[in-house]
Amino acid sequence: MSVDVRRREDVQDQVRMSGDGRQNGALLSVRDLRVWFELKRFGFLHAGYVHAVDGVNFDLERGEAIGIVGESGCGKTTLMKTILGLYEPTEGEVSFAGREVDAFGTRQMRSYRAAVGYVQQDPYGALPPFMDVQSILEEPMKIHGVKDAREREQRVRDVMAEVKLTPIEDYVDKFPHMLSGGQQQRVVIARAMILEPELIVADEPVSMLDASVRVEILRLLQGLQSSHDLSVIYITHDLSTVRYFSEYIFVMYAGKLVERSRVNELLASPLHPYTEALLAATPDPDYRNALTQKAVPPGEPPSLVNPPKGCRFHPRCPHMIEGLCDTEEPPDFEPEPKHFAACWLHR
């Protein structure tokens, strides 16, 4: 049933995206990544930078799932788009199977796009309204050179069965507006899967869906991840869904990863005060929530144009150490094995 679409391309130019990774088999590695956007006044005068991603490091192994948690404006979408090759890094690099994404030529970029699937946040906005499911799912294969119509059709059916858009006949000729939110998201996932990617980047894939459907979609992604040995980056602002999905969780604040850990460890013993605050603010259904006020750190996330000196959380942090947190940027400390926190409390 499996169709290797990349085999269809010109053999000499075929870049097998993985298999000979240099860096200990890490599928994706992000090194000192900075993505800044220049601000201009009157369209040409330099007026500073938005430091959307400012020094991010991590490795993603093959078949591993990570969740990136952060509030809106913390840079998680910029990070994702840089990984997808849509933004250029200002400094640092993103490499996929040992090759730097930013240095890809047109052909390599094309195979990279086939190797990385993208699941968007708003399924309705992500699907072209004038195409039916069949054409939506065939489109990537046409672009990536699957010329045989029957082969494309077969692949569409296989993937639809996999994302449980069944019975297939009921859905192939539907347009996006005729589908429910959950079904639309399945189409988006099917489209991301159609070229047999090695990495899936999912940006808040369930935040627009109803509670009862959310779990279904998360399960589906989880199933695909383990059956295809996919690497997945799951981006969300909702801590409670991450634990059902990924092994690792990264917490992002103001352009930086402030804590990286295994999910269970992070939930049981968070190290960074920001993570603590996030955990405390996420409610479980319980009538007692209505009886008390929640402790929330004062203020709001800082402007990324002029982020605070030192630790970016220090103006809101209850454990701020004067003369240290407000002047020096904390490096990643590793107080417990494989549990990193960028916080001076753990020096």
Next chain:
Amino acid sequence: MSENNTLLRIEDLRLYFRTQQGVVQAVDGVDFKLRQNEAVVVLGESGCGKTSLARAVLRLLPRNVDTYSGEIHLNGTNVMELGDEEFRRTIRWVKMSMVPQAAMNALNPVLKVGEQVAEPMTAHYLADKDEALNQARRMFQHVGVPVDFLDRYAFELSGGMRQRAALAMALVTMPALVFLDEPTSALDVLTQANIFNVLKRIKKDLEVSFILITHDIATSSELADRVAVMYAGQIVELSEARRFFSDPLHPYSKMLMASVPKLKVDQEPTFITGHPPSLLGPPSGCRFADRCPSRFDRCVEEPPVIDEAGHEVKCWLYA
């Protein structure tokens, strides 16, 4: 529940819409009481009619209304009998107001926030402009927006601040009841917790009642005194929050609760298979029967509302 502290009593409220496909029964026979200074959460999935319920009570109706009937008693008077103009002048935004969904993104970009928040006061002839601005200033203090933000424009405010301004706009006329339609669904966790802190404080300080419309069960527990679960245009369960969050009765509520991912308890969430029925001619009998694991032969008949010691549930299991 004694009659004299009842603020709002709804009886057999129906709101149907005409569409090209037929009549959509968005709100279909809702009965409901709200006490003074009480917060009731209306929980339901998208398309279950929860926003239509709020619009029906506030008479914010589109043009394609097919049926609009029932009784709405506010402080003992049936407001359904009032003419549209009288309703606008004396009820809507005077006694009942609303924070519509995504209100924070609906602020007028070319008006100062303070002027917008004060506008309901002047539009309802409750005060002149200066007095209205003073009232807006007081409301800003209640919702925790710095008073100098009165002179700012919407784009200068963060999401959380804009949501607070929308809340101040709903509170400025000191209504007895405020509908909150998904007030925090677009906000971050910390901002969300902040807004709920504000709502709890306002409920105590201003003795206002809230009807909170949401699909998010976990955050709904932040404010709820009572919970109403809505499914396919009907309320299927209504009970005290304390009992609802520990022991929901209706099979739909049970499955909905089980679908919530929990942070502090290690429990795998489950999901509800199937889809809610179309509101264009919903099935007769129990509307959840198709998806219900405990369905039996009586479910083909319309279930009655059963009162299990103050815990109302519309399900044959408890008959």
